[in-house]
Amino acid sequence: MNNLKILLHITKKRSVFVVATLFFLSIVLSSLSVLSSSSFFAPVVSAQAVKEAPAAGVELPQFDPAQAPAAAQGTESSAGTTTAAVEEEEVGPVQYRTFFGLDSRVVVWIVSELHLMFAAFVLGVPIFAVIVEIVGYKGGDIKFDKMAKEFTKLLSAAFATTASLGGLLGFCLYGLYPEFMGHMTNVFAPTMYVYALMFFGEAFSLYGYYYSWDILKGTPAKKWSHITLGVMLNLFGTGLMFITNSWATYMMSPAGIVPATGKVVSLYAAVYNLLWMPVNLHRLIANVCFGGFIVGAYAAVKFLGSKTAEERAHYDWMGYVGNFIGIGALIPLPFAGYWLGREVYSASPVMGNIMMGGAFSWTFIIQAILIGMLFIGANYYLWLGMGRIKGSERYTGYIKFLVLIIFMCFAVWLTPHNLPLSGEERAMIGEQYHPFSKYFGVMAAKNAVVNLIILATFFSFLIYRRCNKGETVPFSEQGKSGKIGVMSAVIFCLLMLVSYAVSLSFVELEADMKVFVKPLIRCLYIQSGMICFAAFLTFKSKGKLAQSLLFAVTALMAVLYFWYYGFQVMQKANVVLRYLSVTQVAMVMSCLIMNAFIDIFTFRKAKLIGGIVWGKMPVRSQYALIMLCVVIVILMGLMGFIRSGLRMDWHIYGVLQDTSPWAYTPTLAYMGRIVGLIVALFLGLVAFVFWLAGLGDKKSKAHEGGYDDAISGGDH
């Protein structure tokens, strides 16, 4: 140990190269020890070495001997170290740099958002591609396979752009925020090597997946091998995202370190910090949604430029599939978002208040507008899509009610709790908040309408599905698969509802609070009973009645009753609100899952009134798809700003302060301009990448055309 200290002391004075070498070696050693160890704890020696031998220009958090009896703890804080600290001060470690005189924060903001957007595309589209490939293979429909391949080709080009932007982001961060990155490297060095290795894995599996497409087909074994490659691509991609999420969430809810020294106590705790899993889940679902809507927009652009009916039909179908996957992921997204928000509160109530009641509360009004646009756009596309299906006339009457419900919900969602009132207005009203609007601005109301929008969107999808379906066959004719399918849904829903009801019975609360939990438990049991009753009706060939009853009971309890009860809870037992929200989610999810299964097995083998005329879509439907894509990109930019901005003037919340000149929260107007610029840049780059990827096709088509002409010319 003494030798190591002497060596480190010399390296600080003499050679940056040796420092860097030692730094590298220590990280390699620590990453090797991580790999060889069953536990995921950072070795103290390597962390200490990193702390004591910072790279040039990187000031690592210094341990202050005056703050605690460090010697008693065995911490290395001898006089020698103090001298070294003084010497470092003389050198003048750099905390911040500017980007050729530009605002460093804006540079990092733009580059990181662009990188994240491309990464979302690169992570979301493979999930989409593999699902589509499996569906195509199982259904024997070649057009699914073609579409999956078409998107994987786009991925290859986007992947290189993502990597380039990632490199640029890394250089920007290390160059512009050296102290902050010193801290991050100190904590996360081992994971950075794992990240690099997984990046290789993703690159190899992506290119393997794409280039082996035609080779690995013909036999089931070959096709499944190819699908396995696609699954591996997704696993590597998801792993990469999880690693980077641990870095980002650590900045919000740091764990596993001694704040004063930056000493890593547990790398596992730093990675698995409080917000890690909620962000992982939220981003995973959001990426699928993002991928779906990007595919939809790509199809829409191609549709609008189509010259033949065949092309239009192909791209219309592609747009439908993209929108379907986008909506499919959009429906559970608010639930994941709610969990994330709740955990932000758990991580820091101050951060939670800043988010929902402080500086960032208005950003959620903008978020509500964007999410409202997504839901309205996706529903609008479905309603327009009914026009290409014979027999849809029977259901078009529902649309006006759905429009009404969605817009009303949207209005409630938009209502802020704390509408800014002037002193005069306050005096007139006599209280802090508006006496009417305040009831629509609170969480109970917002949760209720979000659930109602989700139920309404799902209803839109169900009526779309059954547009061309006529008379259904008795359930007994659905065979074993029908019974197994419906019973599986029942078991899954009951497990979810009953297990949560039981867990609520044992929740640790004071007796006067616990009484507020009892209605939740009762509702969960009623919903469980309804699930069983719906299954019973389905078995009796009354699936449509079962669906209607399930919708009605869920809407009555999860939306109307909990809207009212939410107010009671907020006033008398606020701590119960979190259980109420989860109960709502569980009930709505059970309704969606059960109704989906009933729908599948009620309408399977039903008489077809007419086919779907692919390509028979109005132009405005394609603009709806484009709007969905642009809006989800904007939403991603906005949410990135919120997540990052919640730390206020901290690089790492409560641990490492941001003392740069840019340590203030920009106004919404400024944020809007920057996010708008980022979105325009991203869409422009995506269009460019797609154009590049399409060049090869044009060339080969031209070549084939020329070759054909030559052959036909020769024939003549």
Place this chain on the structure above:
Amino acid sequence: MNKSMLKITAFAVAIIGFYIYITVYVAGLSGTGGGESAGGVNPEAGEKVFWGDGQCSTCHKIGTSGSASRGPDQDGLASRAEERAKELGMPTGLDYLVESMVEPEKYIVKGYDKIMPKVYDPPIMLSREKILAVIAYLQSLGGEPDIGAIMKYKDKIPEASKKKVKPWVPPVVVDAKEGEKVFFDDTRPVTCGKCHVVNGKGKKVGPELTGIGAIQTAEYFLESILKPSAKIVKGYETMFVITTDGIPYNGLIKSETDQELVLLQEESGSMEEVVIPKSDIAEMKKQDVSIMPGNIGELLSVRDFYGIVSFLQSLK
């Protein structure tokens, strides 16, 4: 570029433009204007700071909004500021508001403790503009804000400190999560959670401690646990009551009406409510001894003690 691509580009640009318009519009609506910095100087921006970044609401309430009682209720502050200014020989109430932000310990209202931090210093570190916005908001409470006059005091407000916060380090290695467990551990003879609420958990007998780490130091927590009577949070002083029958009661006032007084009194480790008709009260006196047990330090191991302090520090 063909015609359809031009239309698509125009459509996408229109959506982005609409988004930018919405953000500018909402920025105006929320009182943050279209400027480049946080919020601007106006009562609406100040209100947000008061209830948000400024952490003011941890200690102050405004009428029926908020429930904190560590500091004075700020309802109608503008007119009181004028009175205080006259008493202190200052030209205007605005001078008083500014001075009490710059040097809070010099202008402590009688009956309250010296607990207000300098909001431009760590850990709150409000920018100059935000402090001015808060002053505008405080002026609007019972008066009319005068932004022009406020801006003249700009140079009197110190710039937010860029000093780094050096977190307190406990002398033994402890985990805040373990401290949280001890805080709410019902199996112990004395549990903090029986009297203090943190994030909705616990009982509200003593002051709520949600977000306390953002405004108080570790030294304050150490003292409050070891010597609870050294600083008693306003509104949580123990009341000594003797009834006409000579029965003594010692506890916290939970509620008080013209007819009755409800006291929270400690009974074998838990807090029980005692309702005393006002007509039965012979004597009632505020005491300078906290109801919080003074021997908590003895009931905790060193690790548990510092664990609780670490947990309280983490409540930011």
